[in-house]
Amino acid sequence: MTVVRSDVDRWEEKYRRATAVPSLIPDPLLVRYADLIEGEGLALDLAAGTCHTAVQLARLGRQVIALDCSLTALQIGQRIATREGVEIKGLVADLDDWPLPQSTFEVITCFRYLNRELFPAMGNALKPGGLLLYKTFNQHHLREFPRFNPNYLLRPGELTRAFPDLELIVCSDGVDVSEPYSFAIARSPRTS
Structure with missing residues (x-):
């Protein structure tokens, strides 16, 4: 009998091996476009991991839900948020099974996670005028990591x-x- 570990189990194991709470490393995309993101309202950080993006969103004034499949990662993220003096709410869920609610969020971020089937749901989960920030690896990533699964890499031109x-x-x-990353910032149409 072959036992296949789930993605959730692999991520849990990875984060359990962490020996210290990492320092907050601001993502350059969020720093560069902070003026678009800053403000009140609800933000959702998908595949949040240890919540670096979620903490940055909270520092910009957002109420943040950090969603990830790893409870351990979110617990680490809560410690980072506490150290940074902000509040985030963690939600343990597998994005393969958790439907995004429609017209709910002013901001959605998704960094370093690729599930093409979620693209329409991300757009639909934004309130009118809501902002999506999406960033993940592209095929240039293979130069440094040739064994990386190309199914999890954006193809040139795909993100547009x-x-x-x-x-x-x-x-x-x-x-x-x-660059080994592709990114897009897009806005949901505003209602008249």
């Missing part, structure tokens, strides 16, 4: 078409640059 119902504000999708 990923959210057709949203207004694309800025996008760097690996076509013209050699």
Whole structure:
């Protein structure tokens, strides 16, 4: 009999091995576009891991739900939030099984996680005028990590078409640059 460990088990194991609470490392994308993100309202950080993005969103004034499949990662994130003097709410859920509620969030972030089937749900979960910040690895990542599974990498040009119902504000999708990340910031249409 072959036992296959789930993704959830692998992530739990990874975070349990952590020996110290890591320092907060601000993501350059959130720093650069802080003026778009800053404000009140509810933000959702998908695949939050140890909540670095969630903590940054809280520092920008947002009420934040950090969603991840790993309870241990969220507990580490809570300690980071406490150390930084902000509050976040952790939610343990597997994104493969948890439906995103519609028209609920002013901001949604998803960094370093790729599930193409979630793209429409992310857009639908935004309130009118809501902002999506999406950033993950692209195929340039294979140069440094050639054994990385290419199914979890964005293809050049893919991100520009990923959210057709949203207004694309800025996008760097690996076509013209050699960065191992692609990112997009997009806005949900405002109602009249």
